[in-house]
Amino acid sequence: MSIEIKDLSYVYSPGTPYASTALKSVSITINEGDFLGIIGKTGSGKSTFIQHLNALIKLQSGSIKVYDIDLTQKKPDLKKLRGTVGMVMQYPEYQLFDETVEKDVSYGPKNLGLSEEEIKGRVREAITLVGLSYDEIKDRSPFELSGGQKRRVAIAGVIAMRPRVLILDEPTAGLDPRGKKEILTLIKKLKETSSPTVIIISHDMDAVAENCDKVAFFSGGEILAEGAPRDLFYDDDLLARTEMEAPAIVKLTKALENRGVTLDSHPINKQEFVQAVKRWRDE
Amino acid sequence: MNNIVFGQYYPTGSVVHRMDPRIKLLAVILYIVTVFFIKDYTMYGAILVFVLGVSCVAKIPLKVLLRTVRTIIFLVLITSIINLFFTRGGKLLVKWGVIKIYSEGIHHAVKLTLRLILLMLFPSLLTLTTTPMELTDAMESLMKPLKVIKVPVHAIALIMSIALRMIPILMEETNKIMLAQKARGADFDSGGVLKKAKAMIPVLVPLFVGAFRRADELALAMDARCYSSVAKRTKYKVMHLSVRDLVGGLICLAVFTVVFLNKYLWAFDSMILALFK
Ligand SMILES: Nc1ncnc2c1ncn2[C@@H]1O[C@H](COP(=O)(O)OP(=O)(O)OP(=O)(O)O)[C@@H](O)[C@H]1O
Ligand SMILES: [Mg+2]
Numbered sequence: 001m002s003i004e005i006k007d008l009s010y011v012y013s014p015g016t017p018y019a020s021t022a023l024k025s026v027s028i029t030i031n032e033g034d035f036l037g038i039i040g041k042t043g044s045g046k047s048t049f050i051q052h053l054n055a056l057i058k059l060q061s062g063s064i065k066v067y068d069i070d071l072t073q074k075k076p077d078l079k080k081l082r083g084t085v086g087m088v089m090q091y092p093e094y095q096l097f098d099e100t101v102e103k104d105v106s107y108g109p110k111n112l113g114l115s116e117e118e119i120k121g122r123v124r125e126a127i128t129l130v131g132l133s134y135d136e137i138k139d140r141s142p143f144e145l146s147g148g149q150k151r152r153v154a155i156a157g158v159i160a161m162r163p164r165v166l167i168l169d170e171p172t173a174g175l176d177p178r179g180k181k182e183i184l185t186l187i188k189k190l191k192e193t194s195s196p197t198v199i200i201i202s203h204d205m206d207a208v209a210e211n212c213d214k215v216a217f218f219s220g221g222e223i224l225a226e227g228a229p230r231d232l233f234y235d236d237d238l239l240a241r242t243e244m245e246a247p248a249i250v251k252l253t254k255a256l257e258n259r260g261v262t263l264d265s266h267p268i269n270k271q272e273f274v275q276a277v278k279r280w281r282d283e
Numbered sequence: 284m285n286n287i288v289f290g291q292y293y294p295t296g297s298v299v300h301r302m303d304p305r306i307k308l309l310a311v312i313l314y315i316v317t318v319f320f321i322k323d324y325t326m327y328g329a330i331l332v333f334v335l336g337v338s339c340v341a342k343i344p345l346k347v348l349l350r351t352v353r354t355i356i357f358l359v360l361i362t363s364i365i366n367l368f369f370t371r372g373g374k375l376l377v378k379w380g381v382i383k384i385y386s387e388g389i390h391h392a393v394k395l396t397l398r399l400i401l402l403m404l405f406p407s408l409l410t411l412t413t414t415p416m417e418l419t420d421a422m423e424s425l426m427k428p429l430k431v432i433k434v435p436v437h438a439i440a441l442i443m444s445i446a447l448r449m450i451p452i453l454m455e456e457t458n459k460i461m462l463a464q465k466a467r468g469a470d471f472d473s474g475g476v477l478k479k480a481k482a483m484i485p486v487l488v489p490l491f492v493g494a495f496r497r498a499d500e501l502a503l504a505m506d507a508r509c510y511s512s513v514a515k516r517t518k519y520k521v522m523h524l525s526v527r528d529l530v531g532g533l534i535c536l537a538v539f540t541v542v543f544l545n546k547y548l549w550a551f552d553s554m555i556l557a558l559f560k
Contacts, residue, residue, distance in 0.1 A: 017294055056462045079468060087466035095463040097488035107485065111468030143492065157467060 002165060002197050003030040003053060003085075008062035010048055010221075022048040024221040025062070032164075035191060036199045037208035037229070040218030041243045046201045047090070049218070050167050053199075054085040066165070083112050086163025086195065090170050092154030096142040101127070101153050104142050108161040119160075126160035127153070129194065130186060148179045155186070159194060166195035172204060180204070184211060209233055209247035210269045217242045230268045249273050291351070293411045299341035300412045303528040304421035307409050310535040314405045317539040318398060320546045327397045333538050334404045341412050351407035352400055359399045363392040415447045417520075424522060438512045445501070453494060460489050 010023040022045045030036055038046050051057045052064060055071055055078055064071040069081050089095070098104035102123055109119045127134045130152040137145075142153055151171075158166070171187065172180040184207055191198045202208050208215055209229045216226040219242040225232055232238060233250045246254070249267055253276075256263065263280055267273035294300065299307075321327055338348050366388060373386035410418075423440035430436050461471065464485045471482050548554070 051462065054466055056465055082466060082468045087463075089459065089463045089466065092463065094493060095460055095467075095485075095489050097485045107464075107469075108467035111470065161468065 001029055002032040002034075002067055004063075004065045005029070005052075006063045008049070008052060008059075008064065010045075010052070010057065010060050012048075014060075022221055023052075026221070026223050027062075028216060028223055028226060030165075030197065030199065033196050034198075034214055035212045036197075037212035037215045038199065038201045038218060039203070039205065039208055039215060039242075039244060044218040044242075045221040046218050047169055048221075050087070050169060050199060050201060053165070053167060054082050054087050056087070079112060083161050084163055085165045085167060086158040086161055088155055088158050088166070088168040088171060090173060092158075093147065093150035096150060096154060096157075099141060100139050101142050101145075102138040104153065105157045105160050108157050112161060122160045122162065123156075126156040129159055129190065130156045131182070132156070148175065148182070151175070151183070152186070159190060163195050165197040165199065166190060167199045169201045170203065171200060172202065172207065180207070187211070205233070205245055205247040206249070209249060217244065219243070230266050233268065234266050291407070291410045292414050293343055293347055295342035297340060297342045297412070298527060299337060299408075299531070301527065302412075302531050303522055303524055304413050304417040305424055305522060306524070306528045306532045307413055308418065308421045308425065310532065311406050311409045313535065313539055315402065317542050318401050320542055321398070321401075322546050324394075326542055326545050327394070327401070330401055330538070330542065331397075334401065334408065337405075338408055341408060343408065343411050347411065348404065348407065351411075352403050355399060355403050359396050362399070363396045366395055367392040416444060419443045419447060420518070420520070420522065435512070437516075441512065449494075449497070452497070453490070456493055457486065457490055460486050460493075 006027050008023055008026040010021075012018070012020045012022055026045075026049060038050070040046050048057065052059065052071075053066065055076060059071050066081060066085060069076050069084070071081075096104050098107065105123045105126055106119050109122050114122070123138075124134050127137065132149065132152055137149075137153075142150060145153065155168075155171075166187075168187065172183050175183060187198060187200065188211065200208075200212070212229060214227065215229050215232055217224045217232065217238060224242055225235070225238050229247075233246050236246075238244075239246055245251075247268070249269060249272075253263055253267060253273065261280060263276040265272070265276050267276045318330065321330065335345075338345070367384060368382060368388065370388035370391045371383075371385055373388075373390070375383060375385055376389070377384040413421075419440055422443070423436055426434070426436045426439075461469075465471070469482060469485060471479065471486075474482070
């Protein structure tokens with residue numbers, strides 16, 4: 001178990017006419033090695049939820065435990081927490097600020113108080129990990145890179161802190177299909193090499209179905225369901241209640257079913273679908 | 284996106300909120316002039332009752348209204364202390380070394396405190412019940428006569444409203460960037476002034492880059508829709524004077540007139556007294 005959240009509630013601007021409830025008694029346990037997808041329509045509280053996980057938002061009620069860091073304590077060790085939980089916000093390229101890519105990526109590790117030597121090593125590793133050439137890009141200004149490159153540099157800035165849990169808020173927003181695919185491949189690679197636990201928020205059902213081994217459905221500040229994509233994405237009632245759409249593969253399977261082709265399983269990605277169709281054909 | 288309006292706007296949907304912003308603005312200007320003409324404590328009391336009455340009608344909680352006074356509490360304290368110690372006249376009440384307090388000094392200090400608080404309260408009611416957008420519209424409308432002497436009233440109003448619209452956006456953006464840098468271990472709260480200022484660089488640079496990008500985009504979008512500042516244009520929200528505004532305006536006018544009469548008609552007090560006999 002890496003993260004345990006119990007009864008988390010949150011209200012923005014409490015006690016004013018603008019008060020708005022963003023989270024209502026959310027409980028979930030995230031295990032080490034999980035690839036969790038968080039989905040839900042706009043305004044359902046997803047960003048508010050993940051911002052709690054590295055104490056960007058102060059806990060109002062409920063409890064959060066990240067490994068051995070207890071956020072209900074008065075003064076949790078924030079430095080340690082932020083080294084443990086890496087957060088890539090929406091449009092992370094807008095947070096780049098330094099003169100060179102190298103300096104920008106080393107901002108996080110520097111804040112952790114690491115040694116020069118260590119920082120240099122990590123920066124090189126992180127930039128290479130996100131698929132950029134360290135020697136080519138390290139002295140360039142982050143502002144003169146392309147959008148996709150900027151996003152990679154921003155992700156490298158978080159990776160360089162070597163977080164055990166990596167959280168990404170809509171990492172593929174605003175990218176073309178190819179850029180999307182590349183970022184998703186990158187995230188999978190990062191999960192295998194550096195951060196064993198990954199949480200992503202995404203509006204791309206196909207990407208979630210394809211990559212995540214767990215999904216949580218947010219709606220109106222609550223988690224309506226949590227479990228394997230295979231179970232939840234075939235639940236029409238749940239999809240309707242959360243105003244979500246099924247992934248293309250699920251739609252396809254259902255369309256086949258309506259025409260009398262009943263597959264023997266619930267495929268959730270392309271390979272499974274192809275396998276299932278082959279089995280049906282061979283019968 | 285959240286729809287938080289910048290400033291103090293406190294929505295309750297009351298009659299005062301729905302009043303024509305031009306009338307409210309005029310009332311505040313007149314009020315400020317009036318406060319300087321207040322002569323004695325009864326009038327201070329009367330005006331205070333008037334302000335509290337308006338805030339009652341506007342459904343603004345007393346706590347919220349008084350919060351606006353907090354910002355000037357320091358100013359009030361200093362000026363009244365200076366007045367207390369340096370005014371000569373009336374009876375000598377306290378003598379303690381070089382410190383002498385006269386009765387006039389006390390009167391001065393109290394009146395000044397009252398005046399400053401009153402000066403803060405009513406304009407605060409204006410900003411609590413009127414959105415900044417309405418205020419700019421009102422100013423534009425009231426400044427119209429200046430067009431005759433070639434003041435670019437519309438352009439000024441446009442600049443004001445764009446600036447006002449940008450403030451909440453920039454605040455939201457600052458917030459987001461600060462969160463993002465905090466996630467990268469930034470520490471904005473500890474250390475001395477210099478360290479704190481330095482810690483803001485990773486926030487300010489992206490903020491400015493973003494602000495210029497936004498300004499560019501906005502200019503382009505306006506150009507694309509053939510915006511021109513000389514063209515005659517209509518308003519999305521047209522301001523109408525209604526009975527409500529007339530009644531509100533007249534009430535204010537009546538209150539202000541009483542203050543003026545009190546100041547200039549020496550027989551006024553006895554007149555009022557006779558009225559109540
Ligand atoms: N800074 C803020 N101040 C006030 N209310 C906020 C703020 N941020 C979010 N909210 C409100 O909290 C609720 C949840 O917002 P949140 O950003 O967590 O949604 P989300 O699921 O991430 O949406 P999206 O998919 O659009 O990113 C919304 O109703 C929103 O209006
Ligand atoms: Mg969000």
